Amino acid sequence: MKPSVLKNVLYGNSQLKNRTVFLILTGITFLIRFPFFFRDYIDRDESTFILLGQSLVDGYLPYTQLWDLKPPLTFAFFASIIYFFGKSFIAIRLFGVFLVTITAFYSYKISIRMTSSHVSLWAASFCVILLSLFGSLQGVMSEHICMAFFIPALYLVISKKGPAWFFLSGILIGISIMVKLNMAYPALLIGLYLCYGYFLRKKKVSIGGVISFGMGATTVVLLTILPYYLNGQVSVWWKSVILAPLEYAEARRSSIFKLAPPFLLIGILLYNCWKRRILSFKDRTSLLLFIAVCGVLFSFFKGGRINGHYLIQVYPMVIIFLSILIDQLVHQHNLSIPKLYLFVLLLLPIESYLEYVNIIQNKIERGTFFNGEGFSVPKYLKENNLDSNQILFLGYHIGYWNIGELPPTMASTHPSNICRDELYPFFDNPRPNSLAELHYIMEEVKPHTVVVRKGRSVFDKDEIEENEYINAYLAKHYKIEATVEKAEILQRLEGL
Known part of the structure; x- marks a missing residue:
């Protein structure tokens, strides 16, 4: 252009x-x-x-x-x-x-x-x-x-x-x-x-x-x-x-206080758009946008949770109202x-600017633009001939894809799913809860290699019993083989 x-x-x-x-x-x-x-x-x-x-x-x-x-x-x-x-x-x-x-x-x-x-x-x-x-x-x-x-x-x-x-x-x-x-x-x-x-x-x-x-x-x-x-x-x-x-x-479900801020901000925006006749219930376009926004917000309320990426579902509609409102204010005040x-x-x-710098630095230091533990951990396993056939990624689980392996159980597909007991009946998990699942993985499957995030709890801080169990078990039965960037690679002690 x-x-x-x-x-x-x-x-x-x-x-x-x-x-x-x-x-x-x-x-x-x-x-x-x-x-x-x-x-x-x-x-x-x-x-x-x-x-x-x-x-x-x-x-x-x-x-x-x-x-x-x-x-x-x-x-x-x-x-x-x-x-x-x-x-x-x-x-x-x-x-x-x-x-x-x-x-x-x-x-x-x-x-x-x-x-x-x-x-x-x-x-x-x-x-x-x-x-x-x-x-x-x-x-x-x-x-x-x-x-x-x-x-x-x-x-x-x-x-x-x-x-x-x-x-x-x-x-x-x-x-x-x-x-x-x-x-x-x-x-x-x-x-x-x-x-x-x-x-x-x-x-x-x-x-x-x-x-x-x-x-x-x-x-x-x-x-x-x-x-x-x-x-x-x-x-x-x-x-x-x-x-x-x-x-x-x-x-x-999250508390009402966590749900309130986005509802309040969007409500204020829509009210101001209605006052300025940007949102008109007689105009098919603005009305359908409003209906779509209300539908998504109602789904958030019913679901009881709003994570940052959930808002992707409301941004495209809301930004239209916001842009028109800003344009009106600009013309009103001759800005x-x-x-x-x-x-x-x-x-x-x-x-994005910072990430451009990051990939260039990574290229200079490691010879590749690709970066992150999902690449560096599999590379370390391969270069040091470590057993990756029985591996458990409690962090950086994209590593399964890069080494061509599967999580040890269906519940561990996403590490956080291990702690979601309420979901177990819906995929017919043989174990009734997260502690039983962890016992099975660690004491029966016995993965030779475990990858965790260095300096961070394995599960969410609210999962107290699960964190206590996995921390104690790893400390007793595994040793730190290597620290690769922000990942710790643990190897099972022989005879255990």
Whole structure:
């Protein structure tokens, strides 16, 4: 793009083509996320998704060889990348760029129905930042996957008419649900809105559109059940996809004080948007955005938890309202805000700048851009001929993937799952609780090698009994073989 064109875009003096917007957003996303292509892992959940994706490539349905608390299309996404590109962190993270770009682009497409192209572009650009920085968002999370389907679906509901378009939007909504189950709540509210549109405002929505939307979503859900049905394992799908998340939500609820801040901030934003008529219940676009936000927030309330990466599911909608509100304030007070926007935009990706420095230093010191214990620990095991056939990663469990091994039990697929007793019945674990599981792993499986995070407790600090047991057992039966970066490699003492 020519500098003059870019200047016009930044200051709102030109209308952009969709292709140009997509290329701009792709470029921003790539530059922000590229240095993280070489990390072993960014979030432990991402590592678990990769392990289950590999298991699916190896011919095992999710929840039959390894187990985790996510719907099956999360693992299918990773499996499809592994199937075509092999064990490639770069491929996985590159597809993460596409996910974020798609989400931001369709947030732009929605936003432009409410405001100017330059405000919409700023909204989409900040959407990229919110989906890529601050915490563990540089990895590929299930929230990234689901929003790359949900936001285009929302755009189709807002902008298109006819049963075919509603069927397509239903399919996209169904995919988002089978990636993150809590998206069923905004999907339900959107469906109810469509029914309202048919019964009270028939010119807006046809009965065929309503039915097509529901059929599209239902089709996706049924297709995820089909392989389990063909293998006589429908109960596996039902317990793992439906019952386990419900039980987990009831058992792991946070206090109301932890839930309150994001609800309060978003509520204040929406109230101010309503006062300034940015949010109008007579405008189809802003109303559907509001419905989607309410649906996601209600799912957080029902689930009883809000982690940082959960907010990915609300950022693309909220940032549209926020950007329009800021634009109104700018014009009201005659502020020269575009220059400030640009400065803030350049300053925000500080994590990316630091990571660029990190990978260059790693290249100079170790001869590779790839960094992290998930690479260095397997390398140490190989170079020192240590037994990796019976290994337990209590930290850095992406290492299983890099050495081609499996966790010793289904419960240990994600190390934190060992301590989630409430989930054991849903994958028919032979042991009743976490202590029994740890006893089995350490005293019957007896892994030759154990990898832990140096200077950190093995499990969450609230898991007092589990930490006491594993610390005492490791101290008695294992010795420290080596410290590799922030990982300790322990070897079992002979005869024990």
